[in-house]
Amino acid sequence: MTDFFKKTARILTFAVISVFSLSNSANAAMDMANGEKIFKANCTSCHILGGVLVGPNLVGVKDRWKGPARMKMLHSFVKNSQTVIKSGDGYAMGLYAKYNAVMSPQALNDKEIDDVIEYVHTGGGGATAAVDPKAGGGGVVAYRDIPTEYPINNFLLIGVLVLIGLIFFLANRLLRKRGDHITFTHDDKVNNLNAYFCIGFLVLFLGGIMYELTLHKGFYRPEAASDTGVEIDRLILITTGVTSIVFIGCQVMLFYYAFRYRHKEGQKAYHYSHNNRLEFIWTSIPAVVLAGLVLYGFKTWNKATANPDNHPITIECYAYQFAWEFRYPGPDGKLGRVNFMKIDPEKNPFGLDYSDPASHDDFITTELHMPVNENIYLKLRSRDVLHAAYLPHFRAQMYAQPGMDNRIRFVPIITTIQMREKTANPNFNYELACNQLCGASHFNMRRVITVEKMPDYINWTNTYKPYMEKYNPNPATASAETIPAN
16 A cells, blocks of 8 residues: 555656646757748738738737637648638638738648747747737737636646645544454544644635636626626526525535544534425425526526517528528518428528518628627528527527427617627627537638628628519519429
8 A cells, every 4th residue: 555655646646747848848849940941931021020022920829829729720821721711610701801812822741830829929038028919910800719728737737636646644543453454443643634734725615706707707798788698697697696605505514524523532423314494495495496587598598488479580590500590571671481302402492482472572691780789589400410409699509400490589789780799809700600519510610790771781792682583683573383393
């Protein structure tokens, strides 16, 4: 047993040294000289450090592509920028829109790209310049990546390893090998030490929660942009508040009692077997609170999914691998019937039933526009596999299933322009994304949502012609027979 703990101590010591070594050697892996050489040979025709030539200023580029996922995307952008732009990446699309220039594909490996990034990020090898993280690009979709690298993380990891080592040390003190059996021996000093460790752990645990909340407070979602979203946020807040009070209260009592009633010579625990009144109280109170939360949640769910009244604006969200398209009603305000048997990817992708007069003025678009303060009724359909429409800013999500018409109802209450002002982010946009892993190009199933005032919405709808006019210049006289076979 002693040999086991000695080996464990050696492993922990090696792990601590490795953490320091890895953190100190990460930057050393970047070859600044090689990065400068590659930059001058490949990039100076379009870029200068500290300014704009053809392409954006690259100083501080790592601040604009934070996190492993975004850095991987930057590598892909350097290798072939058009592939990333066509994938729908918001920041890449913003760069292309702002500078109106196509970056030539670069035949560089990941190590060479890292060297160049390190070189240009620091402005040519010096200290990192103070650069606005938003400089150098526009953006169709606002990214707010949660930071993944902090200097304190290494110290936290070391602290955890030290704590594990301390636990093994205390266990070694408590366990004694007697013959072929392991028995527990009483040690008042260790018992008191464990009691104080309980209090210490409680303080660190609660402090860690507060630290995390403070650290990432700037990455919370902005306020809900729909009427049902406001209620959902309120429900989440109430649920989180109630459960947090119960959780923290239970943990405080748990660790305090472990400290308060630790073993003392001559002290014996009091055995309290049963109390009907206490059993009734601590069973009834949670039952009532949970029933209230469930009923409130059911009311909110019903509001978000019920058939809307007051003449809602009905929009069909049509999902397929790997994109979203949207069908809007024409002047009649009604969406025409659909029939999956009539689906033709080229002639009739939505499966419209042209024998229904209501379908004659429907138009199809890849943009999702909604007027503010109006009842919006989204009908969700899928042509192939299971997709999910996720509108995070409206706190709405619903599956799009083949053969079924699911629905979401809400009223947008904040326009895109107003939300940009509220978030102080001129590049902010609402987004629709697929929240169900639906295949290899799942990442491409994203669309920008525009919430605008009614006059602007009407002007936008007037720019589209009925989809049916592709096949018949006179929709009023169309019938199922005059439309190409579906």
